[in-house]
Amino acid sequence: MKKIIFAVLLCLPILLLAVDQVTIYNDNFALVRTSLEIKLEKGLQSYLMDDIPSTIEARSVILKPLNGKIEVYSQNYEFDLAGTSQILYKYIGKEVEIITKTDQVFLGELQFNDFNTIGILNINSNKLSLIQYSEIRNINLAELPDNFFLKPTLNWQLNAPKTAKYNIDFSYLCSGMKWDVTYNSVWDETAGELEINSWVTINNETGKAFKDTKLKLIAGDVSKKQIYARGGRSNEVMYSMDAMSAKSPEFDEKAFHDFHMYTLSENVSLNNKQTKQLRLFPTKSVKAKSKYTYQTYSQDVMSKIEFVNSKKDGLGLPLPKGVVKIYKLDSDDDQLEFIGEDDIDHTATDEKVILTTGTAFDLVAKTTVLNSRKITNKVNEKDYSVELKNRSKKSKEIIITHNVNGNWTISNENIPFEKKSAYEIEFSKILKPGEEFKLTWTERISY
Structure with a gap:
């Protein structure tokens, strides 16, 4: 059997070099x-390419000869991988030999x-024997069935004009x-600065390792139809940080x-089942409030x-979508403490970013409808109040947002408001330490 396999391999085209680039x-x-x-x-000859991911989209393959007029006659994607159950399935009706643990x-x-x-x-007695898998030591077959592959494989039919390297x-x-x-x-709330560093996390679950490859990343929502690929076997995930x-x-x-x-300045290796981290840009300090x-x-007040x-x-950099983790220095022991995290979407330069860290423990707000009146069948009025309390030791500004519907007017407000959209108004109030304030207004809605 070994001699036969060796002879077949000698007939296959030879891969001399393969260099990957990954986006x-x-x-x-x-x-x-x-x-x-x-x-x-x-x-005309067959070329078997098995250095591919198990998650390849076969319909996306582009094969482009760079020298010589090679003709690509056809391509087959072979994913019927050799395994015990698959091999035995193709042996139903054929002769096999089974040796048990008791010989x-x-x-x-x-x-x-x-x-x-x-x-x-x-074959001699014509009796059917039922053998438990737990009792079996060896299963001997005459040969491997046709069209079985150890790895996912692309089978190309290529026609070369002459014997040469291509x-x-x-x-x-x-x-x-x-x-x-x-x-x-x-x-740093005192300085009004947010110090930011960024890490790219790459996960390779393709079933293939990419060694010393040029790496590019595309940030943005690219339109693509969902393809459900056949996955490989699950293994333990490795973790790597390449920016130290x-x-x-x-x-x-x-x-x-x-x-x-984003194009990495150096080549990088991406092993299968590996999570790798790389620095996106150097640490930056940005003015914030x-x-x-x-x-x-x-x-709650957020x-x-x-x-x-x-x-x-x-x-002033395009920011790919991701998670922002926020820490703050405890001045008593000079240790950083985690104070929250938030998601950001893809953010262009000169755009505003708002990060929610959580609820404000010492700020209290409560909305009450004081009165509700029906003026006509199509006109209603409501009197609102919002109680605001600052229990902290610092002055705090609270932005109060209120949604409105229909054709609306606001009157009797005790502080000015700003119309943010056709359906939203906004009040702003600075509260001193320990201060309480009751915001009031009347809202008339007509339909």
């Missing part, structure tokens, strides 16, 4: 470009195979590869179509930090 998108897929140098014989030998025609039992029809660009899409960003920030060396590789950012592209908001009828993603304020 990863936010939505769990990647574009892989591989430069192949292969040796082909003159004429009992069963030779006969395989009748069925389920999760627990194998059925063998004895360079080919091979590209495809695959699922199981994604990236996101974690922003770690330190909030003296000189870390850097990402070069540029606008690309309607998205943003605290903000407290209250939506009428809600239970604590927020707001900044503008501008170069003037210390940032």
Whole structure:
């Protein structure tokens, strides 16, 4: 059997060189470009390419010869992988030999195979033997059935004009590869600054390792139809951080179509079942301010930090979507403490970012409808009050937001309001330490 296999391998075209380039998108897929140098014989031949992910989208494959007029006749994606149950299924009705742990030998025609039992029809006695899997030591087969592969494989039919080495660009899409960003920030409320550093986290669940590859990341929501790929076996996930060396590789950012592209300055390896972290950009300090908001009828005043993603304020970079983790220094022991986290969407330069850290413990707000009147069948009035209390030792400004419907007018307000949209108004009140204030207004709605 070994001699036969060796002879077959000698007949296959030879892969001399393969270099990968990977572009990863936010939505769990990647574009892989591989430069192949292969040796082909003159004429029509099969080329088996098994250095591919198990999550490849076969319909996305592009094969482009760079030298010589190679003709691509056809491509087959082989994913009927060799395994015990698959092999035995194809052996039903054929002769097999089973040896048990007690050295009992069963030779006969395989009748069925389920999760627990194998059925063998004895070739001499014509009796059916039922053998438990737990009793079996060996299952001997005459040969491996046709069209079985150890790994997912692309089978190309190529026609070469002469025996030579050929360079080919091979590209495809695959699922199981994604990236996101974690922003770690330190909030200095006294200085009004938020110190931000950023980490790209890459997950490779494709079933293939990419060694010493050029890496690009695309930030943005790219339209793509969902493809349910056949996955590989699940293994333990490895974890790697590649930004702790003296000189870390850097990402070069540029606008690309309607998205943003980040290209790593050095090649990187992405092992299968690995989570890798790389620094997106150096630490930045951005001007920021605290903000407290209250939506009428809600239970709590929310604590927020707001900044503008501008170069003037210390940032001014396209920010891919991700999670912002916020810490603050405890001045008593100089230790950082976690104070909250929030998601941000893809954020262009000069856009405002608002991070919610949680609820404000010492700020209290309560909405009450004091009176409700029906003026006509199509006109109603309500008198509102919002009780505000500042139990902290610092002055705090609270932004009160109220939603309105229909054709509305506001009157009798005891502080000015701002119309934010056709359905939203906003009040603002600064409360001194220990101060209480009752905000009131009348709302008339006509339909």
